[in-house]
Amino acid sequence: MSNLLSPAEDSFWSEQILGLTHLTLAVLLGLLLLAVATRFLTMRLSPRILKKVIRSDSIQSKTVKESDKALGTAAGAGISFYILNALLNLPANETTGFVLPGMLEDFIPNILQFIFAVSLVVWAFRLVSIVKDVVELFDKDGELDGSEKTLISAVESLLRFLIIALGAVFIADALGFNLTSLVAGLGISGLALALAAKDTISNLFGATTVLLDRPFKVGDWVIIDSVEGEVMEISLRTTLIRTAADTVVTVPNANLVNTPIENFGKRRWRRWQSLLHLDLNSDPDDVASFCDAVMELITASDVTVKHDSSWCQVTTLSAQSLDLSLNLYWDVAGGAPEREAKEKFLLGIMQLAKEKNLKFFDARMMLNS
Structure with a gap:
């Protein structure tokens, strides 16, 4: 007493x-x-x-x-x-x-x-969730980029791991467990524990590799093995990928170490190629003028690059149509801006064809004739 x-x-x-x-x-x-x-x-x-x-x-x-x-x-x-x-x-x-x-x-x-x-x-x-708010507090542009989101995800995962580990020690001490004997016992069963936690350790090393090598960041569109989609979150154990079908695929970080990763988010530009099929009765001078006008449309655009490597030229004279080959490079940040730029460009081509009195090949006209 x-x-x-x-x-x-x-x-x-x-x-x-x-x-x-x-x-x-x-x-x-x-x-x-x-x-x-x-x-x-x-x-x-x-x-x-x-x-x-x-x-x-x-x-x-x-x-x-x-x-x-x-x-x-x-x-x-x-x-x-x-x-x-x-x-x-x-x-x-x-x-x-x-x-x-x-x-x-x-x-x-x-x-x-x-x-x-x-x-x-x-x-x-x-x-732990305030990590994002703290980063936003010091972020000058007010918008988090992919690198910042990746860092936030990693820091949050690490903090949760540390909180659980330290909390388990405090709770075990409160319940009266002898921590000295517990730690000593881990030495005896360390081999069995290491074998049981092999996959977890591999995932931790995989997460470290992703954070250090940075093959991708949150927001990037990637292909990892057979999985394609946008990187949602990078945690200590797994990486979450949202596919085009809006499903979420969980990829163990251990798989990322020895798996080729194709990252569309690191493209310097987006190449686009297409064919324009003009009517065989088109006037050659009008076609040449049309090609020059299309090139002017490409070079005047704010979202195209590599103009020296772009072209709009006649490539094939087939039995049904006069084929023009298009090659250009978009400088856009994502799929939505690319679709908007492509729509504006194609509508511009239609307007140029109308101004040059050119008609596109229509298979229905061939059938009617």
């Missing part, structure tokens, strides 16, 4: 109920009320304090408003555990007073420590 306070033996505080003195019950009740009051004050005051320090509404919401219960519970349990632990470590004397039986002397502090650890882990786990 631990005698921490020393009231007179015949006083009210020394009387016992169910093996506990009145003083012990009063202290335990006081610690309970203190925990509840601390939780309430933390939930009430922390948003106001944070509002003066941080101006971002999103960070305020995720830090306190959405997880105020976990934060308040951690604060209440933490301060009660600290005070109780301090009382239990005071020099004991022979008189009765604040006395906890041997079982309760271990049980109550462990319960408080367990509640504190679990609440803190829950709050910290929810806090």
